[in-house]
Amino acid sequence: MEIDDIKKLIAFDESRTLELKKTTGELKDGMHSACAFLNTEGGWLIFGVAPKSLKIIGQEVTDKTQQEIAQALAGLEPAVDVRVAYVDVPEYPRNRVIAMHFDGWVWGERPHTFHGCPYYKVESTTKVMPQDMYDERIRAHQPQLYAWERLAADGVTLADLNENLIRNCIRRGIDGGRIPESALYEPTGDILSKWKLLKNGVPTNGAVLLFSSNIDEYPQFTLRMARFVGTNKNMFRDNQRAEGNFFQLLDAGVAFCFKHLSLSGRITNHSLEREEHLEVPYHALREALINALCHRHWERYNLTISLAIYDDRIEIASPGTFPPQITPENIKEPHESYPHNLKVAEALYRMTYLENWGSGARRIMDACQTQGVETPTWSSDGDFVTITFKRPDFKSDIIENDKEDKKITEEGKYPLNTPQAPPKHPLSTPQVELLIQKMEDSYMTMRNMADVCDIKDLKYFRERYITPALQEGLIERLYPNQPKHPKQQYRLTEVAKEWLTNKVK
Template sequence: MTIDDIKSIIATDETRILELKKTTGDLKDGMHTACAFLNTDGGWLIIGVPPESLKIVGQQVTDSTRQKIANALAGLEPAIDVKVEYIDVPEHPGNQVIAMHFDPWVWGHVPYTCNGRPYYKVESTTKVMPRDMYDERLRQSKPQYFAWERQEADGITIADLDENRIRGAIRLGAEGGRLNGTAMTEPIETLLQKSELLNDGKLNNAAVMLFTKKLRGYPQLRLRMARFRGTGKNEFGDNQQAEGNFFDLLDSGMSFLFKHLNLSGKIVGLHRIEQLEIPVEALRETLVNSLCHRRYDQPGSSVGIAIYDDRVEIENPGILPPELTPETIKQPHNSHPYNPLIANFLYRSTFLESWGSGVRRIIDSCAAAGVEEPTWQINPNFVWVTFKRPSDKSSYTKESTTTTQKNEVLGGSSSENDLTTTQKENNLGGSSSPIDTNWGSSSSDDISLTKQFQKLMDVMNYEFMSIAEIMVACQLKNKERFRENYITPALNEGLIERKYPDQPKHPYQRFRLTEKAMHLKYSQTTEEQ
């Protein structure tokens, strides 16, 4: 390093990454700044340049000076290896400028302290690091000791877990190629051990969050859901809370969104496709991320969904990694999961993607639907995502699906009040006729459509299910007749959809309700209430 390098560094005056000191008499404050550099964005500490004048004066450097600097650096913990540069000052023979560069803090590294106290930078000011920031960085540096998800479960045993949820998640992972197929037949205990959810026969909190049926002692396993009238929180249209594991809360949250958001219709080819006003993929990804990445060490807080006339907000008690801001989160970035164990299991079971791609998929799905991309906001305790609802409602179905719309979907009349009793019976299949087991185009089959689809609607939702799972839930056994009388007509009516639409005979084919059917299912709940 030369004197010209020093001139170049100090040309911008003191900044977030530059601290100037007149002499080593200011070394104590200088080490506080060095600690702050190590905990923030790094920077230069230069001694021999008064910050008031920015003149390169330097100072005399003796063995005592070097020893003093070495002792001061020893007060930084963890210990660091810093190269101390001594540069001659031509204008002041015998004097030298002392320069030290400190690397920036890296996510996951233990926070640095100076003589036992942590410091960090706020713009160009050095401050003592707040306790909660220090604790959070300490937790991230040693998750095996401090992370909530790795702590031993409180009074929860394997018998308290939902085996069906575990088996279902493992099956999805195997079908998605992220787990070995043999995992589908392994004992539950083995599966939990391999996923680091069970250690020495004891479950950890990650296992509880994912699969528990027993909620006592875990108040944070809750989801708040509200539909507000207008654009503020003055009047509730609907106010609910759900409790349960990750999968229970995901189901409850998506059901609430389907219940209160509108459908839009567009013509694709010869068919009218019904879609939610905000893309389901974007809402689901946001809710999955909120449940996965929230801070579970705050038992009094919970994930929330708030629906207003003009927007939808999904919030979680969490923080963004230091590398990200509400603006940069939309740019390509690495994955920094707050709960790595939980995130890894959800990735392996295909509920979550890795490589920090979730935000990109949210934005892309909104763009594909012609919907404005969401915004991210943070405060010290929460991260929330806001989706604007489309202002043009002319092409949307109202939140509470009308009787007319339901009759159209289920095969009934659009003007029932104007019909005679005989006409009503004909439209509904005839009150005196036996219930047909086939769905057809004739009016006598319309009641079959209603009853059979109602059965599918009762047991299915927006998560994919196999034929076998749907049949068990419907308490039916004849697979051939089930396909003929339930699956095929529902597909033709656009009420269910395939996971692999271009490969009807895919070995892992599964089915779920369409957005149109989901909206119908939960708007029925609205009217019943």
């Protein structure tokens, strides 16, 4: 290294990757910067240059100077192999500039400390690393020791998990070609052990998140949902709170979107069937909810995921932060996946709830572009990651066809007041409406009906779909006098068929 190299390095003043010190009398402060470089993007630490004037003076270098530098570098943990360059200064023959380069931090590496304290760079300033950031990097370095999802759940046994739900998810993975058929005949404990969702025979927090029906000790297993009036939070017309495992929260979020978003339809040129679309694509919203649930920082028990629908937009906010490699801008580009909850993500991939890792944002944007809807934006405030969809039907005062404000319009749109129909509006909930649209003309089992509606929790499906549809006379049983018949099936009634016919017209 020559003096011209030093001149090039200091030409643009101090920055995020350059720290200048006049002499090694500032060696301790210099090591703070060295630690910060190691924890950020790397950089040069140079002694012998005046920071303000950028004048290259150098300093006398003795054996003691070199020993002090070596001793200071030894205070960095983990240890680093740094080549120290001593560059002669032509204007001062007895002086030399001391230059050291430090490589930047890479995801998965242990964060560096100097004498036990971690530092990092904020622009050109060296700061003590926040505890949350340090903990995040420790988790990334040794996830098997620190990840919330891998900790054994306190007071939970296999009996507390919903075995039917686990079996249904296994069947889904088999159908998707990601789980071998032999898994159907294995004990659920063996399956969960293979998926690293058991620790010494005890379900992990990740297993509880996915499959437990007992969530009393998990206040963070909550989804807040609100339909606000206008474009701010001053007033709401619907405010709900769902509690449950991963799949129950997902179903609740999807149902809330169906309740409050416009559903439009048209007959396409290639089909005589009416194609129904939510104003914002269903698959985009569902993918966003899955990502919010999968990548949430569940250890933050005092925060909750929120789904907020305004007149002009939809916001889904999940507690957590972007991985260091991901920003609100580059998330739209092809990127690797850095799941915060690795074992939960792996299980969801096996069950076909997740596709190729790192492709979620791309699929959300593709769904929006296919439907001609503006692609969403992502943002982060340090506590929450938020995805925002713009509502395409937005007008200055109101959303057309909003189901809460347009009940009269909706009743006129669906001519159900016929002699065959009951006096009450048959499609009393969005869930029932979806069920009627998805069912075939022939008899179907409850499992098949749940599958076409993309619902995995059969108890939830029975309560929210089957029971109200039966009460409204929209579906009928194959064995009406034996509700619990082992071969029970259901089909659409004439009332439901007439509603479908009128809807297509």
